[in-house]
Amino acid sequence: MHVEELLNQxxxxxxxxxxxxxxxxxLSGKDLRGIDFRRANLSQANLRGADFSSANFRETNLTQADLTQSTLIEANLISANLAQAKLCDADLSRAGLRGTRFIGANLDRAILVDANLGEVSLNQATLVEANLNSAALHRAKLIGADLTRAILEGANLSNAILSNAIFEGANLIGVTAHGAILEEADLREADLSRAKFVGANLINTNLGRANGRGASFSWSTLRGANLRRTNLYRANLGWANLSEADLSEAVLINANINQANLHNADLTGTIMPSGATYG
Incomplete structure (x- = not known):
């Protein structure tokens, strides 16, 4: 189908x-709100700056498509394939993205506020400075994804796989990440205030200089993690495994480390809570 025929229809x-x-x-710059492209093949399409608000892209092939600065507010992209697609500065607020494949896609500065990204695949994708406030990312896969300075305040990352992901300087205030896998992830200087990582895997994770004020890491594994100069004021580390972790110069004032495993941990210069007990 040619462009003119589609636009006329x-x-x-x-x-x-x-x-x-x-x-x-x-279809760059076109206003196609509410259009239904379900199961269509739009691979390598130029969709820059187009308005697809409330459009249906369910199970659509959008591999290598250019959606830079496009509007996809409340669009349905469930199970769509956007591998290696460009979505820089795109607005996907409240979009349905459950099970969508963004492998290797570029979503730098994209807006994904309140979007449903449950079970989505964002492996090796870039989301630098993307806004994922209150997004649902439960059981999502973000292996090796780059979320440097991304905003994920209040997001749900429960049971997500985030191994080797980069969250340097990211805003993770109040996130819920129960059972998440963050092995060897980079969370340097990230804001983890009031975040919940109960039962999470943070083996060899880099949390250097992160703000973990009031965060919960209870029953989590932080074996070999870098927590050098990390602020853990009032954090809950009860029953956590911190063996061989670097806690040098970390702040643990009023933190709960009851029954935490600190075997072979580096506690040089660590400010510990008085009367603390740990295994």
């Missing part, structure tokens, strides 16, 4: 373009 009120083959089509 849309102008005439047609919205159903399911299963259409539109490889490499140029």
């Amino acid at each position: 849309y102008a005439a009120g047609v919205r159903d373009f399911q299963n259409a083959v539109l490889v490499g089509i140029d």
